[in-house]
Amino acid sequence: MPESLLPLDRLMATLRTRAAERPEGSYTTKLMNGGAEAIGRKIREEAEELIEAADEPDEAGRQHAIYEAGDLIYHAMVLMAWRGIELDEVAAELARREGTSGLVEKASRPAKKDSGTADS
Numbered sequence: 001m002p003e004s005l006l007p008l009d010r011l012m013a014t015l016r017t018r019a020a021e022r023p024e025g026s027y028t029t030k031l032m033n034g035g036a037e038a039i040g041r042k043i044r045e046e047a048e049e050l051i052e053a054a055d056e057p058d059e060a061g062r063q064h065a066i067y068e069a070g071d072l073i074y075h076a077m078v079l080m081a082w083r084g085i086e087l088d089e090v091a092a093e094l095a096r097r098e099g100t101s102g103l104v105e106k107a108s109r110p111a112k113k114d115s116g117t118a119d120s
C-alpha cells in the first residue's frame, strides 16, 4: 500500500469508531448526529471553499487549496463512515472504472429526456 494512503486508513478507522460510539465532545459525533443533511451541508460548504481556493494564485493559494481539500475529504469520509461505507469499497469502485474514460462511460448510458445540466 502506498505510504501516503495510510493516514486515510487511520482516519477512517477513527470515523468508524465515532459512528459506533458517538462520544461527547467530538465534532464528528456532532456531524453524525445531524445525519446526511448536516454532513451534506458541510460537504457543500467545503466544496465551495475548495473551488474558491483553486483559483488563488501562487504557492500560498496552492497551500490553501490543499487545506480546503483536506476539509472536503474529511467531511466526505464522515458521510461514508456514517453510511457504513469503507474506503476499500470506494477503491474497488474506482478500480472497476479504471481505463474507461468518463466520455465513453457517459456515451454508453441510455439518453436522458431532459437532464437540465449545463455540461450534458
Ligand SMILES: N=c1c2ncn([C@@H]3O[C@H](COP(=O)(O)OP(=O)(O)OP(=O)(O)O)[C@@H](O)[C@H]3O)c2ncn1[C@@H]1O[C@H](COP(=O)(O)O)[C@@H](O)[C@H]1O
Pocket: 011, 014, 018, 025, 026, 027, 028, 029, 042, 070, 071, 074
Ligand atoms: N481531519 C479532521 C478534520 N478536518 C477538518 N475538521 C474540522 O472540520 C471543521 C471545518 O469546518 P469549518 O472550516 O467550516 O470551521 P467551523 O466554522 O468551525 O465549522 P462549523 O462550526 O461552522 O461547522 C473544523 O471544525 C475542523 O476542525 C476536522 N475534524 C476532525 N478531523 C479528524 O477526525 C478526528 C476525530 O475528530 P473528533 O471526532 O472531533 O474528535 C480527529 O482526530 C482528526 O483526525
